[in-house]
Amino acid sequence: MDHDHMHDMPPPSSSSSLMNNGSMNGGGHHKMMMMHMTFFWGKNTEVLFSGWPGTSSGMYALCLIVVFFLAVLTEWLAHSSLLRGNTGDSASPASGLVQTAVYTLRTGLAYLVMLAVMSFNAGVFIAALAGHAIGFMLFGSRTFRNSSGDRKTNDLPASGCAC
Structure with missing residues (x-):
């Protein structure tokens, strides 16, 4: 079958x-x-939009790349100084609005990645995991931080999901 x-x-x-x-x-x-309710392998799937990526191997590869970069972008926003805002007492309402907009964008991207994974395509799942892992390694782990240690960790969960 x-x-x-x-x-x-x-x-x-x-x-x-x-x-x-x-x-x-x-x-x-x-x-x-x-709809598939178990993980499956194959390029013939629908992810996020009806008819996308279709049956083309090239479009499936593009789909995997998009999911990967959405996950990396989600991690970058989760660990960005834009999300932390000003830590001093002089925090302005404008910085609060920017912080809220970045948080909202990060949460929306996290939900898009989650919806892509809900296609139950194993390739999409692996691309999302790899994107989150690479994003965390680059932006959240101590591996690439400067040795002065002035970079603070984010108190918010990186996935943007309350699960």
Whole structure:
């Protein structure tokens, strides 16, 4: 059995009588797509948008790259000095608005990565993990910090998810 593509699934029997007498969808045949609920390998998937990346290997590779960089960007924003803002008493309302905008952007990007992973495509999952790992290594770990130690760690979770 080929698990690389979505399978057409007939509508549930309880609604088939409605569909056959024309009460739903103008009497036409309605096909529902079954969503994967387990991890699978393959390039034939949908991630974030209907029909994307499609069946092209090149578009699937682009999808993996986009998910990877979304995860790296999420980690950069999580550990950015923009998110921490001014630590002194002279914090302005403008810096509070910038901090809120960066936090909102980071949270939105984290949810986009999470939704991409919910495609249950193993390649997308690995790309997201790799992006978060590389992003954390570059921006959050002590590996690439300057030796003076003046960089503070962020108190917020890097994923932006409250789970």
